[in-house]
Amino acid sequence: MARLGQGGMGTVFLGRSPGERMVAVKVIHAEFASDPTFRKRFTREIEAARRVGGFHTAAVVDADAEGEHPWLVTEYIPGPSLHDVLKQHGAMPPRTLNSLALGIAEALEGIHSCGIIHRDLKPSNIIVSTAGPRVIDFGIARALDSTSLTRTNFVVGTQGFLAPEQLAGQAPTPASDLYAYGMVLCHAAGAVPFPDGETLESALELLPSTLVDVITRCLKHDPAQRPNCTQVLERLTRIRQKSDDWLPPPVRTMVDFHNAPTAR
Known part of the structure; x- marks a missing residue:
């Protein structure tokens, strides 16, 4: 129905299923499709992504890693x-x-x-929906590792959200996602990018006091000192702030605008 965007792995289109469900169709670029090792890893990642559930991710609807142009369909x-x-x-x-x-x-x-491991958590991979934030493109970036596609200046991830160990060339771990998580919240709070001469410590003062401790721990240089997701949730649920609407009115209007074409 429409083209939603294009990334490093492929192009994403808006589609409609036979049952009138709106879906996002990701078609892999030909340069990746021609690599048999990539196809094998892409198949494994599709199988793993199918297992991911919950309220805050996009469910896999269908996929084909063996076709002329590999593709992946998720809920829109x-x-x-x-x-x-x-x-x-x-x-x-x-x-x-x-x-x-x-x-x-x-x-x-x-x-x-x-x-x-998500490996590329950033604001553009988080959808703001009426039901809350939804994380997309989880785990698929892993299919690019350990294949002939890995080349000079090709980085799995996005500068500004990569953990120190990733920048040093080490394999990412779940703790790497927690570092990116901390950076995402810093961006959402307006704490980064830093003005000239400002340090991370002073920038964290722009965060709500309820989040400073969690984000500071997520941004530790040593991945072993970062919390895991369960520990983060345990900490945040103790300080949950009740609100009738989690979105400011201008953002709510922006979300409603995206829902209008779906209703038609």
């Missing part, structure tokens, strides 16, 4: 990306940040429980 989640929300409206208020923190941590907990 109507809503803007967190990247687009921040670009248009700037830093989010505390109640929104707390809901983002809980929803994204719950999504990562489900992803990690299936033995999957």
Whole structure:
């Protein structure tokens, strides 16, 4: 029905199933499709992604790793990306940040429980929906590792969200996702990118006091000192802030706009 966007692995289209469900169809680029090792790893990742459930991820609907052009179909989640929300409206208020923190941590907990590492958690991979934040593209980036596609200047992940160990060339772990999680919340709070001369410590002062401890621990240089998702959730649920609507009115309008074409 439409083209939603294009990334490093392929192009994503908006589609409609025979049952009138809206879906996102990701078609892999030909340069990757021609590599048999990539296809094998892509198959394994599809199988793993099918196991990921929960309220905060996009479910896999169908896939084909063996066709001329490998493809993956997930449910379509109507809503803007967190990247687009921040670009248009700037830093989010505390109640929104707390809901983002809980929803994204719950999504990562489900992803990690299936033995999957996201590897590219960032605002553009988080959809802001009426039901809360939804994490997309989980685990698929792993299919690019250990294949002939790995080449000079090709990095799995996004600068600014990569953990120190990833920048050092080490294999990512679930703790690497927690570092990216902390950076996502810093972006959502307007704490990064840092103004000239500002340090991380001073930037963290822009965060709600309820999140400073969790995010500081997530951004530890040593991955062994970072909390896991369960520990993050245990900490955040103790300080949950009740709110009738987790989104500010301008962002709610933005989300409603994305829902309108789906209703038609």
